[in-house]
Amino acid sequence: MAMTTEEFIIKMREIKNMGFVKSLRKGPTGIGYTLESLLGIKENALASPDLGKVELKAHRSESTSMITLFTFNRKVWKMPPLEAIKKYGSYDNNHRLGLYYTMSLKPNSHGLFLYVAEDTISVRHIDGITIAEWNLEALTEQFNHKIPSLVLVYANTEERDGNEFFFFNRAVIMHNTTKQILFNQFMNENLLVDLRLHDKVTMARNHGTGFRAKEDRLIELFANTTDLDI
Numbered sequence: 001m002a003m004t005t006e007e008f009i010i011k012m013r014e015i016k017n018m019g020f021v022k023s024l025r026k027g028p029t030g031i032g033y034t035l036e037s038l039l040g041i042k043e044n045a046l047a048s049p050d051l052g053k054v055e056l057k058a059h060r061s062e063s064t065s066m067i068t069l070f071t072f073n074r075k076v077w078k079m080p081p082l083e084a085i086k087k088y089g090s091y092d093n094n095h096r097l098g099l100y101y102t103m104s105l106k107p108n109s110h111g112l113f114l115y116v117a118e119d120t121i122s123v124r125h126i127d128g129i130t131i132a133e134w135n136l137e138a139l140t141e142q143f144n145h146k147i148p149s150l151v152l153v154y155a156n157t158e159e160r161d162g163n164e165f166f167f168f169n170r171a172v173i174m175h176n177t178t179k180q181i182l183f184n185q186f187m188n189e190n191l192l193v194d195l196r197l198h199d200k201v202t203m204a205r206n207h208g209t210g211f212r213a214k215e216d217r218l219i220e221l222f223a224n225t226t227d228l229d230i
Contacts, residue, residue: 003041005054005173005228008151011039012171012230020158020165028065031058031166035153038168054149054173057218058166061154065215066102066192070146071208072139078122078130081197081204088112088125089199098198102212104189114193116186123193132209139211140179143221149175151228152218171230174222181223190217 003011015021015038023030024037035058036042057067077084088110089097099112103123107113111126122133154170185191194210219225 003039005151008039009171009228009230012153012168012228015039015168016230020156020167023164023166026164030164031060031155031157032056034058034166035155035168054151055147056151056153058153058155058168059215059218060157060166061216062157063215066212067215067218068194068210068212069221070142071210072134072142073206073209076132076134076209078133081206082199082202084131085197085199085204088131092198096198099195100198101195103193103195105187114186116183118183121186121193123195136179136182140177140182143177143182143211149173150218150222169230171228172219172225173228174219174225176223177221178223181221185213185221188220190214190220 015035018038021034021038023034025033036056041056079087085097085099089099090110091097092100101108101110101112103112103114105114105116107126112123112131113126115122115124115130119136120133121136121139123131125131151171151173153168154172155166155168158165158167182191190213192212194212196208196210197204197206199205213221
């Protein structure tokens with residue numbers, strides 16, 4: 001049975017009172033695994049009568065890394081993907097020709113950049129060619145469908161004798177975004193686009209275009225945010 005928001009708050013108060021706790025797993029995924037283990041939940045089994053399914057993420061307070069929010073490719077390509085790979089691609093460590101680029105407003109070394117307009121965002125080349133284009137309304141719908149609600153738990157970190165310790169001390173619940181918010185976040189380069197496809201001889205193998213955000217600025221992506229009383 002999923003944990004309600006109220007039950008979550010009670011558990012988080014207990015976890016906060018524990019102070020610094022040793023990570024239960026090495027590496028970057030240790031924080032999420034440790035939090036879920038302490039909460040006694042699996043696969044983000046957190047729910048709210050008002051908000052429905054709630055995504056749970058743990059965040060190292062000092063981290064500025066990027067996380068993937070969702071992928072979205074349907075009917076966005078203006079140039080056939082395989083053609084785009086052959087024209088603008090580069091070779092990866094596996095000697096595959098592909099488009100594995102994080103797109104921002106500044107053109108990369110292959111002349112590709114992210115262009116933000118009032119109703120769309122697109123990947124373009126400096127010669128004027130549009131590679132792919134997304135409607136901002138459709139992106140907003142996809143965002144709200146994939147992440148209707150998110151609880152972000154902040155933790156201070158310490159390293160002791162080669163082990164990482166976490167102090168989970170803040171939790172914020174966030175829900176809903178808008179087209180204007182996403183427009184602003186693309187313009188501020190808090191939201192970026194990851195192209196992830198390569199040449200598979202007669203076709204393009206697409207691993208899904210990822211929409212990524214800076215972990216320490218996730219709160220800026222949502223219209224409604226509330227600090228939980230933990």
